[in-house]
Amino acid sequence: MDPHPSSCDEGHKNLEAMKAGMFLRKVKSRLWKRQRHYKLQDDCKTIAYKSKWAINSYSTFSIGDVEAVREGHQSETLLSMADEFPAERCFTLVFCGRKGNLDLVAESAEDAIAWIQGIRALMENMENMDENTKNDQWISDWFFKADINKDGRMNFKETKTLLKMMNIDMNEEHASNLFKKADKSQSETLEHEEFVEFYKTLTERKEVLELLQEYSSDGQCLSQCDLEEFLREEQLEGESSYEHALQLIDQYEPSDTAKMNHLMSIDGFLMYTTSPEGSIFNPEHRGLFQDMNLPLSHYYISSSHNTYLMEDQLKGPSSVEAYIQAIKRGCRCVEVDCWNGSNGEPVVYHGHTFTSKILFKDVLATIAKFAFKVSEYPLIISIENHCSIEQQEVMARYFRDILGDMLLTTTEKDRTASELPSPEALRMKILLKGKKIEFESLTGEVSDEDEAAEMDKDNAETESPPTDEKNSKQDLCKELSDLVFCKSVHFHGFDHSYNSSKPYEMSSFSESKVRKYSKEAGRDFVLHNTRQLSRVYPSGMRTDSSNYCPQDMWNIGCQIVALNFQTAGMEMDLNDGLFSQNSHCGYFLKPEILRNRERCFDPDNPHSRDDYHPLQLSIKIISGQQLPKVNKKEWSIVDPFVKVEIYGVPSDQAKQETEYIENNGYRHVHLLSKDGTSICPSSLFVHIKITELQISGV
Incomplete structure (x- = not known):
């Protein structure tokens, strides 16, 4: 051998x-x-x-x-x-x-x-499969699922079961007609090739055919020139559409004869429009397209709250896997809640709850391994420190030993700089955000102004009990303090931030505080965020680890809008939508109006500006297909509709819904528009045509 x-x-x-x-x-x-x-x-x-x-x-x-x-x-x-x-x-x-x-x-x-x-x-x-092969395999999967007795054929009873599996409720007569049309061998069963015919008949889209015929010279298929025109007019492509048209025909057209003649049939056109290539997402924004040399304060930063949790924050498990999943989703700011552990080893968990505990050193080892797998731009570790001096010294040693050269610390130059460094300047660096002492001593006493303390104050205000105005204090060892880059400070008001604060100083705000300041002093908050980082975290009342809408915080320029990544929903959809742009690097440049210190902007009152010019966004819904079941029961059929939403400043918030389609989950899809850009989940396909792409307000 x-x-x-x-x-x-x-x-x-x-x-x-x-x-x-x-x-x-x-x-x-x-x-x-x-x-x-x-x-x-x-x-x-x-x-x-x-x-x-x-x-x-x-x-x-x-x-x-x-x-x-x-x-x-x-x-x-x-x-x-x-x-x-x-x-x-x-x-x-x-x-x-x-x-x-x-x-x-x-x-x-x-x-x-x-x-x-x-x-x-x-x-x-x-x-590595091409789109044709993927599609063939997808059809084959349905065939084998429906072939209950595994004889390589599918009778009509199995076909009806298939229709239910595919979320389609057809009357029996119509289903029988489609079945007989596909049964070329007249054996009252469908073999694999006949099933493909059945599938194509079943998924025929007159709406898409009409779109193809708008540009087709012969009404049957698209020539290279026809497709070129479609790319220019509908997909807004420039002069490069000639080569792109050839590429699309080669990639998506299933017929070899059509390929040889540089033609795209309706099958190829349907396959193209339901592929990532046909997405409304601007392809130029998939890669790194923004200037990454501006100060950190000019970017939205994908941020996680209670990153160590897999579920709720009362009794859910803590796990290093939660850090891995968040970082893989592009998260660039993770939270570490540190508490005294046994045998002198600090642990991470949600304090005073029944959540499980994990070792601090294991969390750091995980962060060090995965920090730059998805993005090379800086990762911020937000430290909530509840440890004794002795265990803080252990933390400091682990930070140095495990993170090594990746760890960035503050220099005297940073102290006197008028603005924060850029993401580009901090590539492959890990920054610590936490408490910091400013004088030469082995330990120092600092205000306990961490997130947990702020949460307690917020809850106290909500419940209106008497509170002790004197801040609690905590000892902080200089060894750990010296490693901190972003200094956590209590927010003393916008006047203080203009006159006395330093760029590397950073305040955390509960969601309720942000809304309060936004209503009372929106312009001031926007101005504050042009120079300093603001971190926003969910209310302590969200014990189920639910999320707030991040758009409200982005509207005033808050950069580190922390969400519970473990909790699915519209809020995380918005976060994923925003940060899926710019090469998924976790940093997205704020609009110029939120970066310019000379142009005051109030998100609650944009029409007060001289340059306010409202516009309109018009979207035409064409067709949809392959919608997964919401109810897993085989006999259930959904009544779907299309919903388009716009998230932005309050005056831009809008949504439209179509009428629902009874018992036809196969043909229509739920569509969500994220911050003005509609992005379809990868498991769903939708055809839409934008007849007038404009953004209203700002």
Whole structure:
């Protein structure tokens, strides 16, 4: 046997081993570790698994749902069991979305390598598929789901089940007609190719055909010149549309004959319009297109609140995985709540609650490893420090030892600078935000002005009990203080910020305080944020880790608008929408009106400006398809409608809804417009035509 087999041979061996199946130990804790039999299905896209004692009851997950494979002890669970299971036998599957990770232990290092390399190869293969292949596979998936008896054919009963699975409620007569039309062999069943015909008939879009015919010379397909005109008129492309038209035909047209003649059929056009290429998202904004040499205060910064939490802030688990997920989503400001732990080791958790605790050093090691995987621009660590002097010294040592050269500290030059450095100047640097003492001593007493203290004050104001006006104090060791770049300070008013504050000083505000200041002194708040960083955090009353609308805070130029990344919803959709631009680097340049100190702007009263010119945004909804079920029950069918919303200054807030379509979840999709730019989730397809793209107000 060749001692150095080729990678191809090795890959084949891995897949064969996975198809044969093997027992892997699924572990959740020291007390929960059970064997499961895992095997790769023949489609090379699905993993089936069952318990050791089960006979035929396999469950499955898709390779397409796996986001990453981590080798060794790269999860808290496996790290905590390092003495029991060696790293070379361990690996973790990280899933997309909110599904939990899967920690596995193989019987041998060779078995672990087979699965690690095999799954990675399959993931790469799926990523490299062209659009035609992806579409063919998608259709095949539906065929095999609907083929209940697995005979390679689909009868009419199975077809009706398929329609329910696809979120379509058709009357039986219409469904039967489509079925008979596709049944070329007249066998009263559909084979795979016949099913493709059935699918195309089912998904025919007259609205899209009409759009194609607007530009088609012969009413049937688009020539290269026709497509070129479409790209210029509808997609607003410039002179480069000639080469782009050829590229699109080559990429999306399923017919080889049409490709040879530089034509795009309705099938190719539908495939193009439902691809990322057809997205309303400006392709020029996907990459890094903004000036990154301005002061930090001129940028919105993607920011997380209670980053260590996976769920709610009363009893949910704390995990380093939460930091990984936030940073992978482009987060550039993470929060670390530090408390005294046993054996002299600081811990991170939500103080005075039942949330679980994780070691501070593990949090730092995770941040150091993942800090610059997605973005090379600076990462800010917001420290909420509740530790004793002794454990603060431990924290300082870990900051230096674990972060090393990545850690940026304040110099005398920074102290006297008139503005903050730029994201470009701080590439690959980690900045600490926290309390700081300003004089030479081993320890210093500082006001306890952290977020928890501010939350207590906010809650006290809400409940109207008597409060002690004297601030509590905390000892801070100089060793930790010297590492802090952004100094946390109590906000003493806008007059103080104009006359006495330094650019590196930074205040935190609860959401209610921001709204109060915005109403009372919007112009002053905007002016404050042109020079200094402001951090906003959710109310302490949000014990379920819900979020506020970040747009209200962005309107006045607040940069670090911290959200609970673990909580899905409209608020995180807005955050993801804004920061999906500019290469997903976590920094987005604020509008010029919010950066210019010479031009006063009040977001609640934009029409008071001389240059106020309201405009209109007009959107035409054309068609939608492939809407997933909201209700998982097979017989349920949704009544969908299209909803378009604009988020901005209060006078720009607007939304429009179409009438809902009864029992036809396949044909229409819910569309959300984020801060003036409509972005479709990757799992949904929608066709829209903008007839007049304008932004009202500012």
